[in-house]
Amino acid sequence: MMASGRSATLYLGVTNDLVRRVWQHRNGFGGEFSSRYGCRHLVWFEAYDDLQEARQRELRMKKWKREWKLRLIEDGNPGWRDLFDDIVA
Template identity: 45%
Template sequence: MSSLRGFEKAEAISFNQKPNQKNQTKRTKMPKEAYVYILFNKPFGVLYIGVTSDLIKRIYEHKNKITGGFSAKYNVDKLGYFETCGDIKAAITREKRLKGGSRKRKIELILSQNPTWRDLYYDLLS
């Protein structure tokens, strides 16, 4: 028990130090994979473009209307298309590009990967 307390103290000291102190090692985070996705309410219906680092969780939130907003108001909860990006910055850049594009181009993108307009969320779960 006493050795555990010593460990806790050492960890507490380590995390309370300022980053520019000599004995502080720099901690870097691994970049998380990120996703850009397009939801729809019915084939050729209302579209919604979003970005997330946890695709399954985010689509679950849309389906259960946890977040409210546009997707809940228009019942946009079917995953029609998604892309994997290297990190969140790349995903946000891609999201902006997609949002700036025409509706026709967004539908073409969905049809290129998902011509039957099935809900891809269930594919992710299996």
């Protein structure tokens, strides 16, 4: 999940290459929505071995209330740190 800042605009997506995709978002190549709203910070992610399972999770989460997404981020990343450095290390 990408965010423009703490409790700000959220972008939820799925990819088979998280490092590449986050780099794209951070550098303005993430797509129209994320570029328009400045969703450049990786604040939460889950890893899956099965891409279909990841897509199903994405579709379910896109139906979630915003409050639930915020709670998920707060539980795993209370400081809303940009997790990009964690995934490239």
